[in-house]
Amino acid sequence: MTCTATPNRVRSLPVLLATEDDAEDMGLLAPDDRLTCHVHGRWIHQCAASPSHVNPVTRHRWCRGCRNELTVAVDELSGEVAMSCPRCGHGGSAATTRLVAACRASLAAERAVRFAA
Ligand SMILES: [Zn+2]
Numbered sequence: 474m475t476c477t478a479t480p481n482r483v484r485s486l487p488v489l490l491a492t493e494d495d496a497e498d499m500g501l502l503a504p505d506d507r508l509t510c511h512v513h514g515r516w517i518h519q520c521a522a523s524p525s526h527v528n529p530v531t532r533h534r535w536c537r538g539c540r541n542e543l544t545v546a547v548d549e550l551s552g553e554v555a556m557s558c559p560r561c562g563h564g565g566s567a568a569t570t571r572l573v574a575a576c577r578a579s580l581a582a583e584r585a586v587r588f589a590a
C-alpha cells in the first residue's frame with residue numbers, strides 16, 4: 474500500500490500571506506517564522522536578498538565583525554538556501570539561522586503549490 478497524501482494543506486501565496494498576517498496580529502506567529510513577506514507580498518525566499526531584510530540590530534543578514542550585509546544564495550533546484558558574509562565567509566547569527574530556515578520552508582511551500590496546481 475502506498476500513501477502519497479501530504480500532511481500539510483497546500484496554500485497559495487495570497488492565502489498564506491493573509492493567514493500569516495492574521496496570525497502575526499494575534500501574536501500567534503513570530504515575524505521570523507513567516508514564510509511570506511508582508512512588505513514585498515512574496516515568498517520570503519524570493520525577497521530575502523532585498524536590503525529591507527538586513528537588520529544590524531537583530532543581525533538578520535548582518536555580519537557584525539565586518540559590518541557588512543550577508544549575501545543570499547537560493548538554489549531553487551535543491552531547495553538549499555545559504556547566507557554568508559562576502560568578506561569573511563561567515564557572519565552567521567541566531568536571527569540569520571532562523572531566516573534561512575524560513576526561506577527553506579517557503580521554498581518548499583512554493584513548490585508544493587506549484588505541484589498541486
Ligand atoms: Zn520581503
Ligand SMILES: [Zn+2]
Binds near residue numbers: 536540561562
Ligand atoms: Zn564578515
